[in-house]
Amino acid sequence: MFVFQELEELFQKNVEDVHHMKDNIPVHMPRKKVPVNGNETVMNKNEAADVQLAQPENVKKTNKSCIREMESITLPEFENIPQYMKGRVSYDQLNAAVQSINAAVTAKYKILHQSVKTQNNHARKLHQRFKDQETKDTKGQYFVVEDDIREFTQMKVDKRFQGILNMLRHCQRLRELRGGGVTRYILL
Template identity: 80%
Template sequence: MCPLVSNMSELEDVSHHIHDRISSVHRMLDLSVVELPQRKKLGQEFVALEKLLEEFERCVGRQKEQLKQLKELEETFQKDLEDVQHLKENIPAHMPRKKGPANGGEPVLTQKEAADVQPAQSENVKKTNKSVVREIEVITLPEYESIPPYMKGRVSYHQLNAAVQSINTAVTAKYKILRQSAKTLNNQARKLHQRFKDQETKDTKGQYFVVDDDIREFTQMKADKRFQGILNMLRHCQRLRELRGGGITRYMLL
């Protein structure tokens, strides 16, 4: 039984006893006017009533203490609730998440998902895996804090991860075009497809990369000095590396 309910039941029992004793005292007072022997009994009832009143005070004291504890618990719970609500309303837009293998191949499956995959579906799974595009993993807070201050400048943690998201957008858009047949594309997309092909070298085979023009084409970011500073931070966090050649700087995903 809940301690508070138990104390309330105890308090009610004591209250009933006090009420019964008071009623008994009233009867004896009425009888004491005509019956002298009742006065001795009346004194005993007063003693019993006094003890009951003392017990009643102790019960009240215990309930006051429990009420105080419950109020403190309520305040703690309310603070926790406010903290949870604050976290819910301020979830970073770019939470770290587990990515697939570095080669952009078969995605990671949970045990349940793996158990649901039937052998007859293996060909479909392989076809789906070919459409998976590599992305840069978001920067964790410890990684951000490890970046030297001179390198970070005024770029905040959220701004850095917003840039990561923009680069991933450019990568996804670029390789979506590359994986289509040039015959199925319109004139503008066909020109982009050819440009992407021309930028590839033997060193980029099987790798994902973007260049400054891709950033301008597919995102709202400017490939300016600030962007170069962000790239330095991403290289520091081992998300990118540069590959130069043919007058182009390629930002290779790691």
């Protein structure tokens, strides 16, 4: 009889814990670092040799490039940001800004990866602007400028947004590169 009471108490505590977790899930969960193609599995040498033999030799490989995104800020990282830098920006507002920047990066590089022949006039102008903004320092890296954020998101690029960018630099999510009258925000 005593064992059943212990089990029932343990079960009740587990139920309470689950309800607490369900009610307190953060809006932005940090993502786990995933391998490049996302579905790599570990196999021994014999299996690898079998797979290589089974693949036909004339397979045309498609280059599907994935667009890099900035990871959300974790709560411990947010708490380590100095108070003078945070001001009145909340954790949720900071991660909302991260999502907006990610949306701008995705939209920008979707246009850049698209064939110029398939683009409309507006997209061609944007494509040319993006190419003009690239320098030898930004080659192969994902970056946005303030105009991209204005173009692809609803965010206002104001003093508060500059403070958010400072916090993201502090958390090492992005880096600032100035040159040619344009400030580029490179994703790390």
